[in-house]
């Protein structure tokens with residue numbers, strides 16, 4: 001291992017593997033609480049196929065950390081992280097570039113400031129090494145991200161078992177409130193199951209309009225390694241559609257297996273599967289996609305029951321190694337099989353830059369509590385920072401990485417017709433509760 005800095009550290013209390021968004025946040029939070037940290041990153045000696053910057057805290061794709069408006073889920077998450085005094089969000093705030101209501105950053109400046117902050121922290125010893133294993137008897141945070149590979153991946157697979165997945169092609173998740181129930185019916189195909197599916201029939205003409213929009217819609221760019229690796233395993237719906245007009249009608253949109261009240265079979269059926277116990281989140285089944293976010297909204301809203309579509313988590317396609325959190329981790333993101341090991345970032349089942357920062361932050365908070373002899377307590381469930389880890393831990397046979405969205409929060413007591421007013425209520429409820437818990441004076 002090559003020591004990049006020579007901080008006078010003896011017996012580091014915690015080893016953090018991975019100096020991306022989650023790992024850098026975790027290291028800075030731990031060091032800020034006086035806990036010595038050994039931070040190991042494979043950079044600059046070796047790089048994953050998605051990383052190209054030798055510094056820590058690299059944003060691998062977009063430079064946007066999403067909306068900064070607290071009445072959106074992305075904005076609320078950042079507002080909560082500011083209350084929690086997240087070091088990385090504070091640094092992002094100093095690297096802003098104009099982007100309307102979004103927090104976009106100068107990625108070079110951001111990576112530099114994260115690296116400088118880590119190197120300046122007296123309690124962090126940074127090492128450049130490609131970790132192939134970890135000491136399960138010592139406090140460790142594994143935050144090696146979605147491109148975790150090699151020996152470390154093998155060890156995780158051995159210790160977490162079947163709970164480790166690769167190559168994510170996720171379908172969008174929609175708000176239950178946006179579905180026009182008069183345009184769909186509840187039934188499981190061939191009558192099997194427990195009525196967890198909503199089915200959205202389409203006429204010949206509706207299918208034609210949808211199909212044409214789908215095959216001509218704009219797709220997001222993939223990295224070269226993803227183009228070759230992902231598409232073999234899980235085909236995006238737009239690629240499947242491009243193979244022929246009827247391919248979807250014989251695939252995920254096949255209209256068979258239902259008894260139709262009027263006896264007439266529609267041209268196609270889009271299925272929505274209930275995603276959570278409350279039934280306020282639905283997965284668009286088989287619609288894994290690489291369309292850009294605005295195109296997902298435009299094209300999928302052409303399904304008659306989804307004219308008013310509200311997408312809580314967009315479909316994504318990228319190489320992704322992640323743990324099935326409900327099986328592998330406890331509610332504090334600790335590996336069930338190794339009680340001194342925490343997993344943070346995308347590897348722990350969250351999706352997104354800011355969610356990864358949150359996850360690193362929470363792992364560090366829980367570790368501080370554990371090391372100082374207190375029982376770690378999750379944040380309130382009305383806050384995204386409390387709801388997301390709860391979502392990860394809840395039993396879910398269809399688990400897929402999740403981002404921050406209002407659908408994971410407990411329902412509002414008084415929902416009103418105005419969507420923005422509801423979003424403001426979520427934000428207000430969360431931030432006031434978090435301030436009480438953190439004892440922040442307003």
Ligand SMILES: Cc1cc2nc3c(=O)[nH]c(=O)nc-3n(C[C@H](O)[C@H](O)[C@H](O)COP(=O)(O)OP(=O)(O)OC[C@H]3O[C@@H](n4cnc5c(N)ncnc54)[C@H](O)[C@@H]3O)c2cc1C
Pocket residue numbers: 017018019020021022023040041042043047048050051056057058059060061062063129130131132143144145146147148149152223318319320344345346347351352353354356
């Ligand atoms: C191609 C791609 C594009 C993405 N685009 C976006 C986007 O635009 N917006 C968004 O919100 N999210 C995006 N994501 C999802 C996710 O938010 C990012 O991957 C995010 O960087 C995850 O943060 P992390 O801390 O978990 O991992 P990373 O930021 O990837 O950090 C992992 C760190 O661990 C190091 N490492 C890996 N293996 C080892 C090892 N064995 N030993 C030592 N060090 C190791 C790496 O060098 C790296 O520094 C994208 C993901 C991918 C793969």
